[in-house]
Amino acid sequence: MNYDLRTSGADTSQRMLNALQPGTHVPIHRHLHTSETVICIEGCLDWIFYEELPNVDAGGPIHDGERAVDESNFVEKARLRVCPREGQYGIQVPKGAWHSIVVHEPSTIFEAKDGAYVG
Numbered sequence: 001m002n003y004d005l006r007t008s009g010a011d012t013s014q015r016m017l018n019a020l021q022p023g024t025h026v027p028i029h030r031h032l033h034t035s036e037t038v039i040c041i042e043g044c045l046d047w048i049f050y051e052e053l054p055n056v057d058a059g060g061p062i063h064d065g066e067r068a069v070d071e072s073n074f075v076e077k078a079r080l081r082v083c084p085r086e087g088q089y090g091i092q093v094p095k096g097a098w099h100s101i102v103v104h105e106p107s108t109i110f111e112a113k114d115g116a117y118v119g
Contacts, residue, residue, distance in 0.1 A: 002111075014113040020045065020103045028068035028100045034114035036093040043107020044083035047091050050074040050098040074098060082109075 005015040020043070028050055038047075052062065053073050062073045082088050083104075093099055 035095045037112045039090040039110040040082045041108045044104040046102045049078040051077045
């Protein structure tokens with residue numbers, strides 16, 4: 001569930017609070033036109049970064065540009081914990097980086113990206 005913090009629909013940024021529960025599935029995805037800033041207000045999550053396997057013939061599309069269609073064609077390359085209790089408050093996801101998250105406990109994050117929000 002998210003809460004849009006913009007002052008109007010004409011605001012071309014994305015600023016929101018996201019409430020996430022353990023078991024939430026966030027598919028492997030990337031943002032081709034913006035980086036992503038995330039601050040964890042409460043809870044504990046892992047940000048997982050992936051690399052697309054080269055030269056894989058999956059018999060169909062591996063991704064549609066921004067979302068993984070076949071997650072088996074990606075390999076984990078880094079995992080970063082975001083947990084305020086452990087002194088890890090946030091993360092900057094680089095533009096174009098394949099990523100996903102694992103939610104370890106009920107969590108609330110502040111998320112900011114460039115570009116108009118499409119909900």
